[in-house]
Structure formats: structure tokens, C-alpha cells
Amino acid sequence: xxxxxxxxxxxxxxxxxxxAKNAKLLIRAGFIHKEMAGVYSYLPLGLRVIRKLExxxxxxxxxxxxxxxxxxxLQSKESWLATGRWxxxxxxxxxxxxxxxxxxxxxxxxxxxTPLVKNFLSSYQDxxxxxxxxxxxxxxxxxxxxxxxxVKSGLLRTREFLxxxxxxxxRDAAGxxxxxxxxxxGYRAIFKTLGLESSTYLTLAGGGTFAEFSHxxxxxxxxxxxxxxxxxxxxxxxxxxxxxxxxxxxxxxxxLSPPQTSIETANIFDLGTNFSRAFNLTYxxxxxARQPVLMACYGFGVSRLLGALAEIMADDRGxxxxxxxxxxxxxxxxxxxxxxxxxxxxxxxxxxxxxxxxETLWDDRPVSxxxxxxxxxxxxxxxxxxxxxxxxxxxxxxELTERQNSGExxxxxxxxxxxxxx
Amino acid sequence: xxxxxxxxxxxxxxxxxxxAKNAKLLIRAGFIHKEMAGVYSYLPLGLRVIRKLExxxxxxxxxxxxxxxxxxxLQSKESWLATGRWxxxxxxxxxxxxxxxxxxxxxxxxxxxTPLVKNFLSSYQDxxxxxxxxxxxxxxxxxxxxxxxxVKSGLLRTREFLxxxxxxxxRDAAGxxxxxxxxxxGYRAIFKTLGLESSTYLTLAGGGTFAEFSHxxxxxxxxxxxxxxxxxxxxxxxxxxxxxxxxxxxxxxxxLSPPQTSIETANIFDLGTNFSRAFNLTYxxxxxARQPVLMACYGFGVSRLLGALAEIMADDRGxxxxxxxxxxxxxxxxxxxxxxxxxxxxxxxxxxxxxxxxETLWDDRPVSxxxxxxxxxxxxxxxxxxxxxxxxxxxxxxELTERQNSGExxxxxxxxxxxxxx
Numbered sequence: 001x002x003x004x005x006x007x008x009x010x011x012x013x014x015x016x017x018x019x020a021k022n023a024k025l026l027i028r029a030g031f032i033h034k035e036m037a038g039v040y041s042y043l044p045l046g047l048r049v050i051r052k053l054e055x056x057x058x059x060x061x062x063x064x065x066x067x068x069x070x071x072x073x074l075q076s077k078e079s080w081l082a083t084g085r086w087x088x089x090x091x092x093x094x095x096x097x098x099x100x101x102x103x104x105x106x107x108x109x110x111x112x113x114t115p116l117v118k119n120f121l122s123s124y125q126d127x128x129x130x131x132x133x134x135x136x137x138x139x140x141x142x143x144x145x146x147x148x149x150x151v152k153s154g155l156l157r158t159r160e161f162l163x164x165x166x167x168x169x170x171r172d173a174a175g176x177x178x179x180x181x182x183x184x185x186g187y188r189a190i191f192k193t194l195g196l197e198s199s200t201y202l203t204l205a206g207g208g209t210f211a212e213f214s215h216x217x218x219x220x221x222x223x224x225x226x227x228x229x230x231x232x233x234x235x236x237x238x239x240x241x242x243x244x245x246x247x248x249x250x251x252x253x254x255x256l257s258p259p260q261t262s263i264e265t266a267n268i269f270d271l272g273t274n275f276s277r278a279f280n281l282t283y284x285x286x287x288x289a290r291q292p293v294l295m296a297c298y299g300f301g302v303s304r305l306l307g308a309l310a311e312i313m314a315d316d317r318g319x320x321x322x323x324x325x326x327x328x329x330x331x332x333x334x335x336x337x338x339x340x341x342x343x344x345x346x347x348x349x350x351x352x353x354x355x356x357x358x359e360t361l362w363d364d365r366p367v368s369x370x371x372x373x374x375x376x377x378x379x380x381x382x383x384x385x386x387x388x389x390x391x392x393x394x395x396x397x398x399e400l401t402e403r404q405n406s407g408e409x410x411x412x413x414x415x416x417x418x419x420x421x422x
Numbered sequence: 423x424x425x426x427x428x429x430x431x432x433x434x435x436x437x438x439x440x441x442a443k444n445a446k447l448l449i450r451a452g453f454i455h456k457e458m459a460g461v462y463s464y465l466p467l468g469l470r471v472i473r474k475l476e477x478x479x480x481x482x483x484x485x486x487x488x489x490x491x492x493x494x495x496l497q498s499k500e501s502w503l504a505t506g507r508w509x510x511x512x513x514x515x516x517x518x519x520x521x522x523x524x525x526x527x528x529x530x531x532x533x534x535x536t537p538l539v540k541n542f543l544s545s546y547q548d549x550x551x552x553x554x555x556x557x558x559x560x561x562x563x564x565x566x567x568x569x570x571x572x573v574k575s576g577l578l579r580t581r582e583f584l585x586x587x588x589x590x591x592x593r594d595a596a597g598x599x600x601x602x603x604x605x606x607x608g609y610r611a612i613f614k615t616l617g618l619e620s621s622t623y624l625t626l627a628g629g630g631t632f633a634e635f636s637h638x639x640x641x642x643x644x645x646x647x648x649x650x651x652x653x654x655x656x657x658x659x660x661x662x663x664x665x666x667x668x669x670x671x672x673x674x675x676x677x678l679s680p681p682q683t684s685i686e687t688a689n690i691f692d693l694g695t696n697f698s699r700a701f702n703l704t705y706x707x708x709x710x711a712r713q714p715v716l717m718a719c720y721g722f723g724v725s726r727l728l729g730a731l732a733e734i735m736a737d738d739r740g741x742x743x744x745x746x747x748x749x750x751x752x753x754x755x756x757x758x759x760x761x762x763x764x765x766x767x768x769x770x771x772x773x774x775x776x777x778x779x780x781e782t783l784w785d786d787r788p789v790s791x792x793x794x795x796x797x798x799x800x801x802x803x804x805x806x807x808x809x810x811x812x813x814x815x816x817x818x819x820x821e822l823t824e825r826q827n828s829g830e831x832x833x834x835x836x837x838x839x840x841x842x843x844x
Contacts, residue, residue, distance in 0.1 A: 007489055007542050007558060033538050035494050041538060042492040050492070067429055070464040070472070072457050073495070073565060074582045095517040095527065097569050097581070105517065105527070116455050116463060120429050136429060143495060143565060147519050159519070160496045 001328070003363040006030075008043050010375045020223060022310040023154025025319050029378045031310075031327075038151030038159035045379065046306065048327040050162065053302050054141050056193060056324060057164050060186040064179070066137035066166055071112045073143060075104040079111040083278045088209075091147040107146040110297060113138060113167045114275045121169070121283055121293065135179055139166035141302065155307025156223060156263055166298040171283060176294050180268060183298045187217055187266050190300075195322045199312065200265065201237035203228050204250045210271050213242070217266035223311045224263035229256035237262075263308055264301075271295040313404075319380030320404050328361040329421065331381035335369045335388040342387040345396070349387070349414055356422050377403075383421060423750070425785040428452075430465050432797040442645060444732040445576025447741050451800045453732075453749075460573030460581035467801065468728065470749040472584065475724050476563050478615060478746060479586045482608040486601070488559035488588055493534045495565060497526040501533040505700045510631075513569040529568040532693065532719060535560060535589045536701045543591070543705055543715065557601055561588035563724065577729025578645060578685055588720040593705060598716050602690060605720045609639055609688050612722075617744045621734065622687065625650050626672045627661035632693050635664070639688040645733045646685035651678035659684075685730055686723075693717040735826075741802030742826050750783040751843065753803035757791045757810040764809040767818070771809070771836060778844050799825075805843060 008030030015027045018034070026032045031046030042050055058068070077094075080086035086104070093105035106112065117138070144163050151157055166183065170176040184202060191200040196219055203218040218228045218237060227240040231249030238246050240259045249256060273292040276282065282290040313320040323329060330353060334346035346362065353360045361381060363372050369388075376384055386399040397411045400420070412420070430452030437449045440456065448454045453468030464472055480490070499516075502508035508526070515527035528534065539560070566585050573579055588605065592598040606624060613622040618641055625640040640650045640659060649662040653671030660668045662681045671678060695714040698704065704712040735742040745751060752775060756768035768784065775782045783803060785794050791810075798806055808821040819833045822842070834842070 005487065005489075007539075007560065009542065033541065035496075035534060035538075036498045039494045039496045041494060041534065044489045044491060047490055047492050065427065067427075067466045068469055069466060070469050072461045072463060072582050074457070074461045074567065076458045091520075093517050093519075095515050097515075098513075098571055112457060112463065116457075117429075119455065120431065138429065145496065149520055160494050 020154030022307040052325040105145040137168040162302040164300040170294040203237040205239035215268040218262035227259035318378035330360040442576030444729040474747040527567040559590040584724040586722040592716040623659035625659040637690040640684035649681035740800035752782040
């Protein structure tokens with residue numbers, strides 16, 4: 001894409017109405033726009049990252065396997081009354097239609113997915129009997145709503161947010177446990193792809209109203225709102241909220257670190273039969289008897305992850321994106337006048353990179369080298385390719401810099417560049 | 423995909439709480455699920471069609487060019503007060519947060535996009551000066567909400583729906599007109615791809631509060647809620663609502679047909695300076711003077727299009743999908759026992775089709791031939807490939823049937839099949 005065609009542009013100054021580093025940087029670089037407290041728009045650069053995060057997570061879900069659906073945001077009050085959460089969940093947005101009938105605006109989808117599945121489940125043959133048999137799980141990417149009183153953390157806590165939620169259905173605890181562990185492995189692989197594996201901990205946490213415990217993935221960042229106690233030996237953690245109940249490592253019973261600040265990037269709840277009992281979701285066992293279905297749910301905050309990556313990966317010059325989810329792979333910066341030799345070489349290289357399928361943002365704007373460099377630093381595309389009279393002087397070469405690493409500059413030929421990135 | 427792994431299955435009976443053909447068929451075939459009146463879930467088969475419709479429309483938008491964003495559903499009351507629509511728009515859902523502050527739940531996004539663009543527009547150089555210069559337009563795919571009292575038309579009229587909305591920004595009427603016509607051409611190409619070009623009419627309609635006229639794309643169907651008067655010579659139409667004002671064809675001034683029932687599948691509004699004045703969205707002209715920006719908006723109902731395709735294309739055996747947006751391209755039906763020769767041949771062919779990138783639903787379930795045929799008819803995948811002892815008897819052949827056309831059966835070899843579909 002030509003940068004001159006991008007309607008957003010970097011701001012020189014950070015917004016004054018944000019305190020969170022992720023929001024300041026993402027707004028300055030033109031990735032997001034603040035509509036009001038806790039509500040953001042995703043602009044072209046930000047949406048590109050969101051879509052890549054979604055695709056990364058989608059591949060992991062399909063591999064489980066799980067099937068993708070899209071459930072509604074408008075949810076029936078009756079379903080929320082059936083689970084007792086209409087009154088209990090204080091951060092639930094409620095609205096009314098013209099006849100005064102009330103609806104919930106979904107912060108989560110157990111109240112939708114359980115009655116939905118009831119339509120399609122009849123006998124034990126429909127239920128997963130892992131490892132043999134057919135796993136049965138449903139996921140979606142959806143916009144969710146939550147009445148948040150505290151919204152000072154940018155994308156880390158918002159009133160409207162993008163989430164992946166997965167729901168699995170089982171006939172017994174053993175099958176549930178197998179699937180639960182598969183999802184943990186899938187989540188781990190996602191964090192690894194993002195370069196967050198060393199700072200992200202599978203964390204034992206409170207189970208809320210559903211169970212004694214749940215699992216969270218907590219990623220270390222000073223901007224987080226949680227505190228976790230870490231076991232250095234197992235790379236496991238315990239949420240501070242249950243440290244009295246679980247003062248040692250859940251893996252090796254070893255000692256835990258003092259509390260460290262982190263953000264919950266994903267969570268897993270064993271829902272037991274809480275929801276299946278509320279909606280009478282049963283299966284018929286081998287003897288024809290009705291049994292309640294076991295359920296678990298698995299969340300992954302997509303827009304929160306965008307914020308967490310900005311918060312954690314950025315340096316003092318701006319954003320730094322892991323290559324698999326960067327808005328573009330290459331930032332192409334020709335220096336000098338539009339009629340100059342670097343500009344012509346950049347045009348040629350851009351076409352070559354397009355043919356190779358390498359996503360390139362080409363800064364074709366008539367602005368100074370300093371402005372191009374500063375904006376490129378702020379946007380944080382992984383590979384910067386500079387073409388100037390100087391790089392073309394020796395032989396037709398370009399200058400390659402990796403945003404993520406030391407920032408060391410290398411002069412390479414176009415063929416070397418394509419071979420390195422292709 | 424193996425059909426045994428699909429959690430949905432076709433119902434023998436149509437749902438009793440739906441009157442619309444599109445809802446009855448889409449629910450029976452497992453494409454959608456009714457949550458409550460006017461609110462539906464998209465199940466795996468339905469979501470596959472939705473995503474293909476989105477990608478078809480997205481390519482047309484990017485080619486304009488327009489840039490993709492994602493705007494929020496929660497919108498500030500202040501913005502809706504600024505345009506006077508907080509009180510005027512009677513079908514606007516409103517909700518409150520914990521402090522009693524009110525929000526709108528977006529049925530459209532002029533109130534969001536106009537202030538957003540204001541952040542990035544400063545001088546006339548930022549505005550489109552078509553044909554030279556840089557068009558400036560923003561689009562999104564978004565879930566929208568509208569308080570609908572009448573919801574008896576299935577996906578044709580819902581309280582929560584998926585839409586593509588595009589907004590363009592111009593310095594003068596000539597630039598706006600050029601872009602407006604580009605969008606009309608893009609929309610025409612989409613209807614052509616879907617096989618709806620002959621039944622879809624560019625229709626002059628009332629402009630509401632914005633202008634004297636607007637344009638709609640109206641697709642003929644008895645299930646529609648609009649009535650249009652058609653010019654046979656121009657393939658143009660006039661919405662019955664303005665027939666007194668425009669009794670002849672807007673193209674050739676020729677005679678119009680009696681009213682015919684249709685559904686509005688897309689619309690285009692010249693917004694003039696209505697919204698730019700409300701938010702003081704101006705540009706600085708060559709003389710440094712502030713001028714209001716001209717705007718237009720362009721809607722395309724994605725979930726409505728899913729319903730319209732079901733309504734219009736279906737025959738008495740079930741759904742019929744146009745190949746470019748079908749949930750799968752091929753429905754592979756081996757007949758006979760799981761250990762039989764057809765089952766083994768189907769497994770081999772399935773792997774071959776996967777390698778060729780041909781999306782295939784493989785009915786590997788242990789059900790009767792009759793049940794497989796009936797369900798395949800209902801689901802409506804374009805190409806049916808049957809493998810039976812009979813088709814394998816002469817030489818290794820399969821039976822190919824096109825769902826959309828006469829249903830004529832042809833015996834072809836696997837190589838002929840792959841060459842035909844590949």
C-alpha cells in the first residue's frame with residue numbers, strides 16, 4: 001500500500017486524554033481512534049493487526065477441531081433469568097425495545113450457546129468421547145459489551161471489545177479434561193508465535209461461581225490489573241486472589257515469587273453442569289437415561305491482545321510488531337525527491353515485493369527523511385528498507401533494518417532482500 | 423469438511439414460528455438459528471456464505487479504492503444530539519451505563535465517521551479531487567442494531583444485522599458524482615457475480631431528510647417490502663414512493679411498468695453537507711477559506727443478502743447457492759456401507775479435491791442414500807458428486823449433478839471432474 005493513500009497519519013503529540021501507554025501509542029500512530037471512554041474505532045493499520053490476530057487464533061481453534069459460528073449481541077432476558085445472571089451480573093448492559101421488552105447486550109454467550117446446542121444434541125453419540133469419537137466445540141469472534149466503571153487502561157479494559165470465545169460440550173470429566181488441555185496447548189502456541197511465551201504464564205485462578213478454580217493466561221506488564229505469583233521452575237503461576245488457598249506452585253509444589261503485575265490475556269473456565277442444568281441440556285446415555293452435559297468455556301481477548309502487544313513490545317521510539325501479526329511486513333522508505341533515482345528504484349522494488357506477496361507499506365509521500373524515519377519508528381513495521389542515493393551509490397543496494405532487534409543497518413542487494421524475507 | 427463433523431443437521435420439518443421462506447429454509451438446512459424475533463445466530467454453513475459475501479463486497483470496496491475500518495456499536499449521545507437524530511430516529515436503541523449516561527447502539531455510523539474524519543482532514547490536499555487526486559472513502563463490515571417492530575421476513579428485516587457501510591468525502595459535487603457512479607458500477611458487478619443482475623434494478627427513491635432523491639438497488643422478490651416501477655428499456659426503476667414525482671424512467675423518460683414487489687439490497691445517499699455542518703467538518707480551500715465537506719454513504723446488507731439469495735434462488739427441493747458464495751463448491755456423496763468400494767473411492771477423491779483447493783463437504787455419515795440426497799438438495803451446494811457401485815461399475819467414474827441447472831446427471835472420470843471444476 002502507498003502510504004500517501006492511507007488516510008491516517010502519525011501525530012507528533014500523544015493524546016492528552018489517555019494515560020495508558022498502549023492507547024497513547026496506538027492513537028499517535030493512527031491504529032485506533034478513541035470514540036469515548038472505553039470505546040475505540042479500529043483504523044486501517046489497527047484493523048490489519050486485529051485480522052491477523054483473529055486468523056492466528058482461528059487456525060488454532062479449527063485445529064482442535066472447533067466449528068465457527070457468529071452469535072448475536074442482543075440476547076433474551078429469559079435466558080439470563082434462567083441462569084440467575086440477569087440480576088447478579090452488575091456490569092450487564094440492558095436495553096428495551098419499543099414495547100418495553102428488555103434484552104441483554106452480550107458480555108459473554110453461555111446464555112445463547114447452551115440453548116442453541118440443545119437443538120442439535122440428542123444422544124450420547126452426538127457428544128465428544130475424546131480421544132476416540134468426535135469433539136464438539138463451537139467458537140466465534142464477536143464484539144462484546146461490558147459496563148466498565150474503570151476505563152483508564154486503553155485497549156486493556158473497554159466497554160466494547162473483540163473476543164474469541166469457545167465453548168466445549170462433554171459427556172464426562174475425562175473428555176472435558178482432554179479437550180481443556182488441548183486448548184491450553186493451542187493457546188500456548190499462539191503466545192509463542194507472538195513472542196510472548198516467556199512473559200505469559202498459565203495461571204491458576206479463582207473459579208468464580210462455576211468451580212473452585214479456573215485457568216488464566218497472564219502476561220507480565222506493569223500496565224496490567226492483576227497480580228500473579230510465579231514458579232520459576234514450572235513456568236506456572238497463581239493469581240494473587242487465591243494465594244491463601246494455593247500458596248505453592250500447582251505444578252511442582254515449589255516456592256512462588258512475590259506478586260508481579262500482569263494482564264489476563266486469555267481464560268478457561270470449567271463450567272461443569274451450571275449452564276446445562278439451567279437450560280436442561282442433557283444427552284441420553286447408553287441406557288437411555290438423561291444426563292446433564294458438561295461444559296467449558298475458553299476466552300481470548302483479541303482487542304486486549306492488540307493493546308497488550310503495544311504495551312509490552314514498544315520501545316521509546318514507538319510500536320514494535322511481531323512479524324506474524326504486523327500490519328505490514330516491510331516499510332519501504334525512499335529518500336529524496338519524487339523524481340530522484342531512489343524514488344524510481346523504490347517503485348520498482350515495491351512492484352517486485354507485491355509479486356512476491358510481501359506486504360509492503362511504501363512511504364511515497366513528499367516529506368523529509370527525518371519525518372519518514374520518525375513515523376516508521378512509531379508505526380513499528382518489522383523490516384525497514386531504505387533506498388537513498390547513498391545506498392544506490394556502491395552498487396544497486398538497499399539498507400535493511402529490523403525494527404524488533406538491535407536496529408543494526410545492513411546494505412543488501414534487492415535479490416538478497418527478497419531471499420531473506422521471501 | 424466431513425459432514426459427520428458438522429454439528430448442525432437438516433431438519434425434516436420447517437420451523438413453525440417462521441413465515442418467511444428464507445428463514446424456514448435456512449433454519450431447516452442448519453444455516454441459521456433463531457434466537458428470538460428478529461435476531462439470528464449464523465451457524466457454520468451460514469457463516470461460510472456470510473464470509474464469502476463479505477469478501478466479494480470487500481474486494482469491490484478496496485478497488486474503489488476505499489480503506490477498511492471497524493467502528494464501534496456504542497455511540498455517544500452527544501453526536502446523535504448534534505445531528506438531531508437522537509430524538510428523530512424512532513428505531514434507535516438507547517442504553518445507559520452505571521452512572522445513568524445514555525448511549526446509542528448504532529443503526530448507522532454517520533455520527534461516528536464524521537467526527538473521526540475531522541481528526542485527519544486539514545487542507546484541500548486531503549480531499550478527493552477525482553479523477554485526478556486521491557479518493558477518500560472509508561468502509562466497514564459491522565453489526566448494526568435497529569428497533570424493528572415488524573420482523574416477519576426472516577433475514578430480510580432484523581433487529582441485529584450485518585452490513586457493509588461506506589462513506590465518501592468530497593470537496594465538490596463533481597468529485598462526489600464520479601465516486602458515486604464508481605460505487606454503482608461496483609455494486610452492479612457484485613449483483614452480476616451473484617447471478618442477480620437481471621432481477622436487480624438501480625432504483626430512484628426518496629432521499630429522506632438528506633436530499634430529494636437517493637438510489638437503491640432493488641431485487642425482485644415476492645418476499646420484499648418495497649414496490650418498484652420498472653423501465654424495460656433501461657433496466658432502471660423508480661420506487662413507488664416517488665412515482666408521483668417521477669412517473670417516467672429516470673434514464674430514457676420512457677414508460678414504467680406497474681408496481682412489482684422487491685427487496686432493497688443496497689442503497690446510496692448523497693448526504694450533501696448535512697453531517698459535515700453538524701460536526702463542522704470543513705476543509706481549507708486554495709484561498710485558505712473553510713468550506714464544508716460533501717459526503718455520501720453507501721450501504722449493502724450482508725445478512726439481508728444471505729436471506730435474499732435463499733428467498734430468490736431456492737427451488738421446491740431446497741436452497742440453491744451461486745458458486746462464488748456457496749458454503750462449499752462440491753458435495754461428495756458416497757453411497758453404500760462404510761467399508762464399501764464407493765466409500766474408499768470417496769475418501770481418495772476427497773483428498774484429491776482438498777489438494778486442488780476445491781472446498782468439499784463429504785457426506786461420510788452412515789445414513790441412507792435417500793437421506794443424503796434429500797439433505798444435499800436442502801443445503802444446495804452447487805456441484806454434487808455421487809459415487810456408488812453403479813458409477814464405479816463401468817470404469818472408475820463418478821456422477822456429477824449441478825444443483826443450479828436442470829439437475830441433469832453426467833458420468834465423468836475423476837480427471838474430467840477435476841478439470842471441469844479446477
